[in-house]
Amino acid sequence: MNPFEIVLMALQAAALMAVSPLVVGIIRKIKARMQNKVGASVLQPYRDLRKMFRKESAVSENASFLFRLIPYVCLTSMLLLAAMTPFVYTQVIAPYADVIAMVYIFTMFRFAMVLGGLEGGSAFGGMGSSREVMMSVLIEPALLISIMTLSAMTGAGFDLSAISGSINARGAAAICPALLLAGTSFVITMVAENTRVPFDNPDTHLELTMVHEGMLLEYSGRGLAIMEFASMVRLTIFMALLGTLFFPWGTAMAMTAAELSVSLLAITVKMLAIAFGIALLESTVAKMRVFRMPNMLTASFALALMAMVSLYVL
Amino acid sequence: MDVLGFHFQDTVIVAGFFAATLVPALVGIVLGAIFKSNKVANVVASLCIVSCAVSVSTYPLWHLGLALEYTLPIPSAIGEYRLAIDQLTACMISFSSVIFMLIVVHVVKSTSDSGCRYSALLNALFLACFSCMSADSVLVLLFSWELVTLTTFLLSKKGNNDHARWMFFAIAHLGGMVLICAYSFMASVAGTQVLSQWDGLSSALGHWTSMALIMAIVMGFGTKLGLIPFHAWMPDLYATAPIHTATLLSTVCSNVAILMVFKTVFSYIGITAALTPIAFAIVIIAVATALWGALESLVQREPKKLLAYSSMENMALVVLCMALGIIYIVESPALAKLVLVAGLLHTLNHSVFKSLMLMSIDTVEDCTGEKNIGRMGGLSRTLPALSAVAIIGILAMAAVPPTNGFVSEWLMIQSLMGADLESKGMSLVIPLILAAVGICGMMMAASYARLYGFIFLGRPRSEAMENPRPMKRGTILPLALLAALCLGMGLFAMTIMDVLAASIVSLIGMPPSPGYRSVMSGELLPLVLGTAVVATVAVLYWASKRGAQPEREVPTWSCGEDLDENMQYSSIGFTQPLVKVFHPFYGDTTVVRETKDSKVRTVIIEFVEPFVKYLYKPLGALLTGISERIGKTQTGNIQTYFAYVLITLVVTLLAVRVF
Numbered sequence: 001m002n003p004f005e006i007v008l009m010a011l012q013a014a015a016l017m018a019v020s021p022l023v024v025g026i027i028r029k030i031k032a033r034m035q036n037k038v039g040a041s042v043l044q045p046y047r048d049l050r051k052m053f054r055k056e057s058a059v060s061e062n063a064s065f066l067f068r069l070i071p072y073v074c075l076t077s078m079l080l081l082a083a084m085t086p087f088v089y090t091q092v093i094a095p096y097a098d099v100i101a102m103v104y105i106f107t108m109f110r111f112a113m114v115l116g117g118l119e120g121g122s123a124f125g126g127m128g129s130s131r132e133v134m135m136s137v138l139i140e141p142a143l144l145i146s147i148m149t150l151s152a153m154t155g156a157g158f159d160l161s162a163i164s165g166s167i168n169a170r171g172a173a174a175i176c177p178a179l180l181l182a183g184t185s186f187v188i189t190m191v192a193e194n195t196r197v198p199f200d201n202p203d204t205h206l207e208l209t210m211v212h213e214g215m216l217l218e219y220s221g222r223g224l225a226i227m228e229f230a231s232m233v234r235l236t237i238f239m240a241l242l243g244t245l246f247f248p249w250g251t252a253m254a255m256t257a258a259e260l261s262v263s264l265l266a267i268t269v270k271m272l273a274i275a276f277g278i279a280l281l282e283s284t285v286a287k288m289r290v291f292r293m294p295n296m297l298t299a300s301f302a303l304a305l306m307a308m309v310s311l312y313v314l
Numbered sequence: 315m316d317v318l319g320f321h322f323q324d325t326v327i328v329a330g331f332f333a334a335t336l337v338p339a340l341v342g343i344v345l346g347a348i349f350k351s352n353k354v355a356n357v358v359a360s361l362c363i364v365s366c367a368v369s370v371s372t373y374p375l376w377h378l379g380l381a382l383e384y385t386l387p388i389p390s391a392i393g394e395y396r397l398a399i400d401q402l403t404a405c406m407i408s409f410s411s412v413i414f415m416l417i418v419v420h421v422v423k424s425t426s427d428s429g430c431r432y433s434a435l436l437n438a439l440f441l442a443c444f445s446c447m448s449a450d451s452v453l454v455l456l457f458s459w460e461l462v463t464l465t466t467f468l469l470s471k472k473g474n475n476d477h478a479r480w481m482f483f484a485i486a487h488l489g490g491m492v493l494i495c496a497y498s499f500m501a502s503v504a505g506t507q508v509l510s511q512w513d514g515l516s517s518a519l520g521h522w523t524s525m526a527l528i529m530a531i532v533m534g535f536g537t538k539l540g541l542i543p544f545h546a547w548m549p550d551l552y553a554t555a556p557i558h559t560a561t562l563l564s565t566v567c568s569n570v571a572i573l574m575v576f577k578t579v580f581s582y583i584g585i586t587a588a589l590t591p592i593a594f595a596i597v598i599i600a601v602a603t604a605l606w607g608a609l610e611s612l613v614q615r616e617p618k619k620l621l622a623y624s625s626m627e628n629m630a631l632v633v634l635c636m637a638l639g640i641i642y643i644v645e646s647p648a649l650a651k652l653v654l655v656a657g658l659l660h661t662l663n664h665s666v667f668k669s670l671m672l673m674s675i676d677t678v679e680d681c682t683g684e685k686n687i688g689r690m691g692g693l694s695r696t697l698p699a700l701s702a703v704a705i706i707g708i709l710a711m712a713a714v715p716p717t718n719g720f721v722s723e724w725l726m727i728q729s730l731m732g733a734d735l736e737s738k739g740m741s742l743v744i745p746l747i748l749a750a751v752g753i754c755g756m757m758m759a760a761s762y763a764r765l766y767g768f769i770f771l772g773r774p775r776s777e778a779m780e781n782p783r784p785m786k787r788g789t790i791l792p793l794a795l796l797a798a799l800c801l802g803m804g805l806f807a808m809t810i811m812d813v814l815a816a817s818i819v820s821l822i823g824m825p826p827s828p829g830y831r832s833v834m835s836g837e838l839l840p841l842v843l844g845t846a847v848v849a850t851v852a853v854l855y856w857a858s859k860r861g862a863q864p865e866r867e868v869p870t871w872s873c874g875e876d877l878d879e880n881m882q883y884s885s886i887g888f889t890q891p892l893v894k895v896f897h898p899f900y901g902d903t904t905v906v907r908e909t910k911d912s913k914v915r916t917v918i919i920e921f922v923e924p925f926v927k928y929l930y931k932p933l934g935a936l937l938t939g940i941s942e943r944i945g946k947t948q949t950g951n952i953q954t955y956f957a958y959v960l961i962t963l964v965v966t967l968l969a970v971r972v973f
Binding site: 054055056057058059060061062064065066068069072073075076077079080096097100101104105107108111114115118119120121122123124125126127129130131133134136137138140141144145148151152158217218221222226290291294301305308309311312313 | 691692694695698701705709712713714715720723724727728731741742745746748749752753755756757759760763766767768770771772773839842843846847850851854855858862863864865866867868869870871872877881882883884887888889890891892894895
């Protein structure tokens with residue numbers, strides 16, 4: 001590993017985090033356009049974050065030290081994940097964990113947020129946390145199994161880079177029922193895990209159906225900025241995983257200028273396509289009733305299971 | 315061997331070690347039986363601590379290369395009372411002794427359970443566990459296992475909890491009976507009662523008998539581990555027994571049971587390819603137990619019952635690992651090593667975080683006098699030290715990196731996915747097991763979030779929570795040490811795994827290579843990951859605090875209303891969505907009681923354990939019915955008995971005549 005490669009890998013992790021507000025901005029812009037609105041600039045999320053970061057934060061008098069620590073725990077887990085997600089280049093900088101640990105780091109994020117929701121002692125936070133754990137019971141296993149399917153399919157072990165590289169190297173021959181089923185399951189997981197429509201509405205604080213925003217209700221100022229930023233990074237990581245793990249074609253496997261520029265182009269196109277897909281989904285589908293969610297999540301779980309079984313049966 | 319310049323013979327050191335371990339505990343029993351005063355109780359408990367402290371040195375002594383074998387100087391007509399300690403046993407003894415010691419320290423400091431009788435019984439339990447783990451003859455094994463059951467039964471008396479105690483007693487004895495039969499049978503086949511001479515009995519037993527014996531051993535010890543349907547005693551006993559008894563049952567006694575299952579199945583019986591089918595049966599039982607424990611934990615109202623179901627789930631995962639070990643061992647020894655290491659590591663980790671949590675929860679109940687999680691809340695501001703150690707325990711139980719619980723669950727999934735077996739059947743089973751383990755893990759995480767969130771976070775839900783009594787002095791010390799172990803064992807998990815792997819290799823007699831790491835397809839550096847997590851959080855926190863505006867404390871936002879203690883999410887409501895999703899599994903466990911008072915109407919949702927309702931209650935009623943019918947023949951009238959004698963005589967004579 002030469003120094004240039006390390007710099008590149010560090011850069012891609014930094015880039016992943018840096019573009020995440022932009023990704024959210026783009027999704028919002030596309031949504032606004034679909035609804036015949038002008039919409040705010042794609043840079044608006046950066047401005048919002050900057051504004052919130054500078055504001056004074058008001059903390060509930062019932063909150064303990066944990067409440068003040070949770071935003072940093074959430075951000076840390078996303079930092080760790082960003083460092084191990086292939087984005088432009090297949091190799092990643094973080095050698096400390098594999099895909100199983102990745103799922104557990106997502107759990108760490110979720111667990112911290114659930115506890116944060118219970119801190120204030122309001123009904124909203126508790127409700128958000130309660131719904132979050134209901135969803136997570138079905139989401140996390142689906143996520144685990146769909147990624148495990150890729151590992152079993154490629155025989156590349158649990159190394160994200162190796163899995164991505166292996167599928168990439170096979171080219172179109174890698175497309176098989178297992179990949180498609182696991183990919184579909186992952187898409188549902190992505191939408192649910194990032195609490196987008198139809199599972200949750202990320203734009204509102206008012207609905208009684210909210211999940212994610214309910215847990216964040218007690219945060220304000222700097223804490224809120226960090227929590228929001230961590231959520232944006234989470235969405236971007238999921239999109240990047242979909243683009244580089246399930247459909248990795250185009251991602252650079254070698255350190256040449258040609259491959260890297262193709263890869264940069266490819267990941268931009270992929271991210272835009274996924275953003276468009278999410279915006280389209282959010283503009284056309286209504287939010288589900290809370291107790292309809294498990295049906296959808298079970299479908300995702302079943303798809304992941306079928307993907308894995310299909311590996312052995314077909 | 316030379317110690318401090320003096321030369322000792324190995325046998326002298328070994329005898330000294332056993333004497334130093336056993337004698338203080340024995341003295342403790344005698345003292346505790348004679349005296350009654352509280353001062354002596356502390357002396358008795360200290361003797362137990364001394365014994366524990368000495369037995370912590372088991373593994374170091376083994377490591378020095380001493381042959382830890384000893385024959386108890388007790389004359390016997392039916393064989394010698396032999397003790398022998400191999401590497402795995404040494405690991406387990408040393409580790410369990412640490413846990414035992416910390417629990418006894420907590421007993422002394424908390425003074426709620428202390429008393430001469432209790433302390434004496436603790437000594438007896440220590441002796442029983444030590445000799446059971448190190449047993450080298452069937453006699454010692456069965457005798458000390460029985461002693462474990464008896465002492466825990468006696469230790470669990472508190473108030474009027476006879477129902478829970480006798481339930482435990484009956485179920486544990488059912489298991490004990492099965493074990494006595496199994497071990498006596500094996501001894502008769504082996505021709506000796508010295509366990510270390512039983513080497514792969516399965517060839518002599520034939521595979522049908524071996525399979526039946528493996529099942530008997532697993533279920534026999536499983537009565538203590540809470541395998542379905544023998545878990546019925548756990549929730550009630552955990553909730554009503556003195557907490558240290560429950561903690562010892564959940565941790566040290568489970569360690570003993572797991573160790574004995576491992577030794578018996580893999581070493582004494584020995585696994586051959588023909589024995590694989592029984593492993594599938596054990597897998598099904600283990601998965602069902604884990605799922606059941608996870609489901610039931612969601613609806614418990616008492617924190618200790620929740621932890622009882624959590625114990626059941628954790629132990630089921632260990633048994634699952636053992637069963638997978640049986641399946642793998644013939645085709646892929648390296649993978650078997652990996653899965654067995656995962657199981658043993660989880661056993662050790664479980665005993666750390668579960669003892670921490672049970673004792674923390676008891677401290678909460680002790681300080682506030684409240685047992686219902688629905689009336690707790692807000693303790694993190696009034697008992698900050700306790701909430702700090704409890705959060706570490708909760709994170710470990712919920713398998714959040716970088717704690718020890720995370721490492722063992724990671725290893726478990728790693729070993730599940732490492733399976734690249736030829737048999738197609740296995741490839742279909744593995745995804746299902748993976749799914750079950752994943753769902754169980756997340757359901758338990760939901761329960762743990764509820765446990766911490768509704769006890770320590772939020773606003774107080776009752777008067778007692780607002781002004782709890784301060785913790786007793788010094789009780790935080792063992793808890794803090796356990797919390798440190800939770801983190802330390804997470805960070806240095808690789809070292810522990812290496813030791814466990816070496817012990818398993820020597821136990822089963824497998825070739826040391828290929829090592830268990832050769833089949834690990836992922837890489838995990840817990841130390842790097844842990845440091846990364848802690849350092850990043852610290853740096854971010856520090857960096858962000860600089861230049862931040864001072865924060866303002868405000869009341870929780872309440873839409874302009876005044877919040878009373880019930881205007882926050884309730885603990886049962888928290889998991890209600892999950893109960894609704896999985897409602898087919900709960901069946902009619904929900905009982906809604908309504909009290910129609912003139913002014914107040916209360917609706918109480920109760921969850922009953924279906925195994926008690928549909929299995930144990932009818933079984934008990936049946937047995938009572940039969941004995942009542944038999945009882946009717948005992949009229950107490952002398953003529954009736956003459957009639958019985960006459961009838962018996964006639965029938966016997968006729969029978970003799972005919973045959």
